[in-house]
Amino acid sequence: MHPRHIVISGAGIAGLTAAIAFARRGFAVRILERAAALEEVGAGLQISPNATRILSRLGVLDIVAPLTVRPEAVVLRDATTLKERARVPLGASAERRWKAPYLVAHRADLQSALLARANEIDSIELSLGTSVTDVQLRSDGITVSFDQNGISSEVSASLFVAADGVWSHSRRLVGPNEKSRFSGSLAWRTTLLADSDAGRHFAAFSSPETVTTYLHGGFHLVAYPIRAASAINLAAFTPGRAITEHWAGETSPDALRQAMRDAAPQLAELADKAAPWTIWPLHTVDASRPWTSPGGIALIGDAAHAMTPFAAQGAAMAVEDAYMLADAVASATNTAQALSQWEAARKPRVAKVARRGALNHFAWNASGPVALARNLFLKLKSPDSLAADMDWLYGWTPPGWADDGAL
The missing domain is CATH 3.30.9.30 (D-Amino Acid Oxidase; Chain A, domain 2)
Structure with a gap:
């Protein structure tokens, strides 16, 4: 067994962030990615300060920054009249307020930056064209079986991290095989x-x-x-x-x-x-269902809690998950306890973000009297007040942040 060996399924934003975060804590990491090549897929995404501060700590932000944009504001407009209904200042104002930048980027550019950072770290190994076929919990850890180019192999580890997205094949490992x-x-x-x-x-x-x-x-x-x-x-x-x-x-x-x-x-x-x-x-994905198995399995990102994009937090929640999971496991002597505490800490925040997304969706698609009430509410809110409403989300920092060392 390798007591400080992590196996991750998936080389998307969640999986690559987790790999870097675990390597930063002294773990050897093996990433198993089903795709034969990491192609440019997806579209734009918003990287809010709660994620950019983590990406900066992991050495990723400087890599992706040249391809990003720092928007001046979030603006709400009426689609019929094009009239501005509300404005939340971003840019330098956001960085002063939340101590990290608010950026927008193409998903592929962030993934490429994460991959470039991972490639700089000797303790991270990426295997493409590799499908996880089985995960066995044993008394002394985990055995992950996989197929690569028609050849079956297995690897032992102390933790298996499923970062294989909304249509996760690994979700069944921690509970009933519930689909998205x-x-x-x-x-x-x-x-x-x-x-x-x-x-x-x-x-x-x-x-x-x-x-x-x-x-x-x-x-x-x-x-x-x-x-x-x-x-x-x-x-x-x-x-x-x-x-x-x-x-x-x-x-x-x-x-x-x-x-x-x-x-x-x-x-x-x-x-x-x-x-x-x-x-x-x-x-x-129903975020109230289990995300972990005490034997050493954890779901992160969309595999655990895929949500609608109406709070623009899918990527940010994956980054938070990955960073906090690595910290929890590295700081604990008991993996089962670490996983339980990590899940208990993450679920309330993810649920609050999902509720915010549902509220946004309701408000943005309102019509009739509800839309009139929405417009009146927004008219009475100053830009600074609207920004303050997001302090709980964008101003968040991982517990123990000040004590966390650099790679």
Whole structure:
């Protein structure tokens, strides 16, 4: 057995962050990734201060920073009139308030930065084209069986970390084999080059320097710059039916065009001008179910608690999970106790974030009297007051942060 050996399933944001965090604490780490190559998938994401401060501590932020954008504000606009309803200051103001930057980036750029950092650490080994086939709990640890290029092998470890996403194959290891559930919402995603016709069309009525959410009873659309402001990430959300459990290809914008038909003409035209769109059914995972097994298994990120993106915290929660798990295991003499304490500490925060996302979704898609009440509420809130409402989320730091040493 290797008492300080960690095996991680999945080389996404959660898995790579966990690998770096564990290596930083003196563990040897083996990452098993099913994909034969880490391809550029996904779309834009928001990296709030609660995540960037951790990424900075892990030596990742400086790598990804040149490809990110530091937006000036989060802005809420009416999709029909384009009138601004609220503004939360970001940029330098956010960094002063929350002691870390608020950034936006392409998911692939963050994953690449995490991979580059992991490759700098000798105690991390990444195996691509490798599928976990079995995990056996033993009295002296764990044996992980895997298949790589048709060859079956196994490795012993003290902990198995499942970071294999919303459609996790490892979730069954800590409880009933419950699958993720369709949330009822579809995400429509696309990226515009800033200097393209569609990019210039967007810039003519919206600020490319902010994270802007357009509010409407039938949809909402979030837009922000990525890749050093050379591109614009668009994500529209509509009600719909579950259609697939993987990224689709080019998708007809007919349903999105119908949802946006009552929006301001400039905004509605994006349904066609910004095509092709990638459509994604939003699935969630019941976060109240077990995340750990006392024998030495832990689920992190979407494998444990996939949530809708309406609080823009999916990546941030994965980063928090990974960092805190490594700290908990490194600081304890009993792995089972460490896992139990980590799960108990994480669940209330993740649940609060999910509730915030549900509130945002309700407010952003409100109509009629509810939308009028929302607008009045936002009118009475100052930008500083709206920022203060997010202190609990963006201002969070891991317990014992001041005592934590550097790599």
